[in-house]
Amino acid sequence: MPIKWEKSKYSPKARAFLAKPPQEFPLLTLLDGAVRSGKTLNIIQKIPQIFDSIGNDNLKVFSGYSKNTVRNNVLIELKPFIENYLGGNVKYNSASGEMDITLWGKTYPCLVVGGGDSDSVAAIQGGTWDFWYANELPQHHYNFYNMALSRLTPANARAFADSNPESSNHWLYQEKIKPYLEGDPDVRDVFEYWHFTMRDNANLSEVFVKNQEKLYKGAFKARKIDGLWIIADGLVYDTFNREKHILNALQIIEKIQKSEIKEFFLGIDWGWNYSTACLLIGVDHDGKYYVIDELYSPKIEAESVISWIDKKQKEYNRFFSFANCDNARPEQNDKLRHSTNLVIYEEKPKIEDSISLVRELINYDNLIISSLCTHTLNEFDTYRYPSETERTKSLLGGDSADLPVKVNDDCMDALRYGLYKHLTTFR
Ligand SMILES: Nc1ncnc2c1ncn2[C@@H]1O[C@H](COP(=O)(O)OP(=O)(O)O)[C@@H](O)[C@H]1O
Numbered sequence: 001m002p003i004k005w006e007k008s009k010y011s012p013k014a015r016a017f018l019a020k021p022p023q024e025f026p027l028l029t030l031l032d033g034a035v036r037s038g039k040t041l042n043i044i045q046k047i048p049q050i051f052d053s054i055g056n057d058n059l060k061v062f063s064g065y066s067k068n069t070v071r072n073n074v075l076i077e078l079k080p081f082i083e084n085y086l087g088g089n090v091k092y093n094s095a096s097g098e099m100d101i102t103l104w105g106k107t108y109p110c111l112v113v114g115g116g117d118s119d120s121v122a123a124i125q126g127g128t129w130d131f132w133y134a135n136e137l138p139q140h141h142y143n144f145y146n147m148a149l150s151r152l153t154p155a156n157a158r159a160f161a162d163s164n165p166e167s168s169n170h171w172l173y174q175e176k177i178k179p180y181l182e183g184d185p186d187v188r189d190v191f192e193y194w195h196f197t198m199r200d201n202a203n204l205s206e207v208f209v210k211n212q213e214k215l216y217k218g219a220f221k222a223r224k225i226d227g228l229w230i231i232a233d234g235l236v237y238d239t240f241n242r243e244k245h246i247l248n249a250l251q252i253i254e255k256i257q258k259s260e261i262k263e264f265f266l267g268i269d270w271g272w273n274y275s276t277a278c279l280l281i282g283v284d285h286d287g288k289y290y291v292i293d294e295l296y297s298p299k300i301e302a303e304s305v306i307s308w309i310d311k312k313q314k315e316y317n318r319f320f321s322f323a324n325c326d327n328a329r330p331e332q333n334d335k336l337r338h339s340t341n342l343v344i345y346e347e348k349p350k351i352e353d354s355i356s357l358v359r360e361l362i363n364y365d366n367l368i369i370s371s372l373c374t375h376t377l378n379e380f381d382t383y384r385y386p387s388e389t390e391r392t393k394s395l396l397g398g399d400s401a402d403l404p405v406k407v408n409d410d411c412m413d414a415l416r417y418g419l420y421k422h423l424t425t426f427r
């Protein structure tokens with residue numbers, strides 16, 4: 001349901017942002033801070049005024065991690081706003097990304113592009129832009145970001161971006177936010193920074209804010225709620241709670257017998273000196289996931305995994321639909337493909353993306369681990385981010401990614417592979 005703009009409420013910060021004349025902003029303006037603090041909708045609401053001020057001589061670009069994220073986060077609100085409230089028109093061709101926005105008698109040629117991949121920069125070479133909106137800027141590839149800035153050559157060109165905080169090693173923090181906060185005059189000439197917390201979104205209820213605050217702890221609370229750019233440390237799944245998230249194996253078997261669990265699939269992480277981990281995961285009719293069983297052992301061949309899968313399909317009297325496996329061992333995956341009835345995928349998800357999906361499941365109590373899965377449960381207790389000293393000692397120093405320490409992570413990887421595939425493809 002699109003926003004009812006006539007019911008909008010405005011905090012002093014939102015009011016100040018909306019009231020500032022477009023040409024008084026520098027080249028790039030970043031709205032960052034807590035989730036749900038109104039960053040995206042403030043920019044959407046400002047776009048008609050910005051377009052009117054810039055004119056329609058040049059191309060205007062909307063980017064996000066992918067074209068789809070721009071559509072889901074931005075166009076879904078921008079289109080009804082322009083059409084139903086301002087009497088304009090938005091024509092979007094999702095295949096080419098071309099978009100024409102007609103407003104107050106002028107047509108603005110726009111382009112929607114994904115900026116998340118290293119090859120996305122090829123899509124935007126050449127051409128002059130006078131407007132760029134980067135939704136979730138930290139999710140863009142660094143090369144895309146630089147290329148985009150270099151396209152904004154007209155004197156009246158303006159760029160706006162929103163972002164949730166990431167690690168303080170991220171290029172956006174290091175190159176723009178930190179120097180801005182330290183008062184660097186060169187950065188302040190071209191960059192403006194607006195920081196939002198949930199309290200700056202007058203449209204959220206007190207109850208909603210309180211509930212959100214309960215969902216996060218530690219570094220993630222600092223980022224998501226307070227909107228701070230800090231390095232993640234401590235446990236990766238720090239909201240995993242033994243009381244709430246473990247179920248006795250017998251109770252899980254009962255759920256299977258009562259057909260409460262509707263689909264079964266596997267996540268597999270291959271190892272040799274380190275263990276191979278194979279997790280059997282089930283999902284119920286409400287979208288709750290159960291880790292039902294685990295195979296965990298060093299120095300086992302694909303044949304052992306195949307016979308384990310056969311045995312478990314008989315034991316639980318259910319067919320398993322697919323396995324998503326570590327892509328480092330294609331020959332092992334081929335053996336599974338030939339000798340089991342499962343569809344075998346080899347899709348390695350980005351660590352940060354899959355961790356945040358798993359975290360979300362845990363936060364909403366939608367991931368339950370059987371008491372049988374002792375190795376998986378042990379890893380929940382130890383899977384962690386490096387401490388600051390470990391980080392400075394390691395060569396990771398310049399890396400902007402938040403990567404957990406790579407020990408005792410076999411079950412955690414298998415869990416990510418299986419859940420990510422199901423969540424992104426079948427849900
Ligand atoms: N002007 C507004 N009018 C009505 N609701 C709003 C407005 N701005 C924000 N909201 C509400 O707050 C939510 C979060 O806003 P959004 O801009 O998506 O936050 P962010 O981009 O900071 O995560 C929206 O889904 C909407 O429910």
Ligand SMILES: [Mg+2]
Pocket residue numbers: 039040041073162
């Ligand atoms: Mg947003």
